[in-house]
Amino acid sequence: VISFVGAGPGAADLITLRGAERLRAADVVVWASSLVPIALLDHCHEGVEVHDSAVMTLEDVLAVYDAHDDGASIVRLHSGDPSVYGAIQEQIDWCVTRERSFEIVPGVTSVAAAAAALQRELTIPTLSQSVVLTRLGGKTSASMRPGEGVAAFAPAGVTMAVFLSGARPDELQAELLTGYEPSTPAAVLSRVSWPDESIVRTTVGELPDAIRSTGATRTVLVLVGDALADVPVPARSHLYAPSHTTTFRLRSTPGSTEGRASRVTDRA
Ligand SMILES: C[S@@+](CC[C@H](N)C(=O)[O-])C[C@H]1O[C@@H](n2cnc3c(N)ncnc32)[C@H](O)[C@@H]1O
Numbered sequence: 001v002i003s004f005v006g007a008g009p010g011a012a013d014l015i016t017l018r019g020a021e022r023l024r025a026a027d028v029v030v031w032a033s034s035l036v037p038i039a040l041l042d043h044c045h046e047g048v049e050v051h052d053s054a055v056m057t058l059e060d061v062l063a064v065y066d067a068h069d070d071g072a073s074i075v076r077l078h079s080g081d082p083s084v085y086g087a088i089q090e091q092i093d094w095c096v097t098r099e100r101s102f103e104i105v106p107g108v109t110s111v112a113a114a115a116a117a118l119q120r121e122l123t124i125p126t127l128s129q130s131v132v133l134t135r136l137g138g139k140t141s142a143s144m145r146p147g148e149g150v151a152a153f154a155p156a157g158v159t160m161a162v163f164l165s166g167a168r169p170d171e172l173q174a175e176l177l178t179g180y181e182p183s184t185p186a187a188v189l190s191r192v193s194w195p196d197e198s199i200v201r202t203t204v205g206e207l208p209d210a211i212r213s214t215g216a217t218r219t220v221l222v223l224v225g226d227a228l229a230d231v232p233v234p235a236r237s238h239l240y241a242p243s244h245t246t247t248f249r250l251r252s253t254p255g256s257t258e259g260r261a262s263r264v265t266d267r268a
Helices: 017-025 038-043 058-066 087-098 110-118 140-142 151-154 170-176 206-214
Strands: 002-006 029-031 049-052 074-078 102-105 129-133 159-163 184-191 196-203 220-224
Touching: 002 017, 002 087, 017 038, 017 074, 017 102, 029 038, 029 058, 049 058, 058 074, 058 087, 087 102, 110 159, 110 184, 110 196, 110 220, 129 151, 151 170, 159 196, 170 206, 184 206, 196 206, 206 220
Parallel strands: 002 074, 002 102, 029 049, 029 074, 129 159
Antiparallel strands: 159 220, 184 196, 184 220
């Protein structure tokens, strides 16, 4: 079986239990040294066959899969969650064509790790209820549909997570300014959860200098949007308001405890 495993953002304990288990059981691991810290390989047993995909083409990786039959436990370790800029679809297609068994083990994406590091919720009522994951086009612009990308989404004013774009700070700022005010909060997060993590809080107006100040061009995530403003929330969530009912909680009236008591779940 080939397991496409999300390694998480970097810290070895931010992989899922299932992901760590797959690494423990792996006969072969293909991992991206450029994006996943070597500490993740501590989950593997001694003697595991390891290949570094940073120096491999897709064909090289597929040749590794091909060299083993379905009985082998092969882990392809992808940074963050494999579904986000993971280039797994072409590998899935190969597995389907070759009738090879495969599974996908999700991981903690760098967006989640970045929000945690900033101690912010990305969806705050009245500020932003949407998160756009995107990137600058650049070398891969041919793979981006016209009308898609940073400049296209900026006017919506939602929370935006920009991947793979740290090397082009001025271009990124120019695209963001097509929609966001220069005063809109932004954050530059480099190697979140790695030992040398760096976090710079800034604004769209100051973004290029903030990115340059980190000295990082790779493994940089830029978050943008009013949800990042370091102020109390303007409107609390309806979900936990006493006036709001849900399938699980009745409306509570002033002075009454009905419907308000928290339930202790009996697991026995
Ligand atoms: C090939 S993409 C993979 C994204 C990954 N699948 C995810 O879910 O985070 C690599 C880009 O993800 C972002 N990234 C991944 N890990 C990161 C981390 N620990 N800190 C900051 N950005 C990260 C950066 O934008 C980097 O250029």
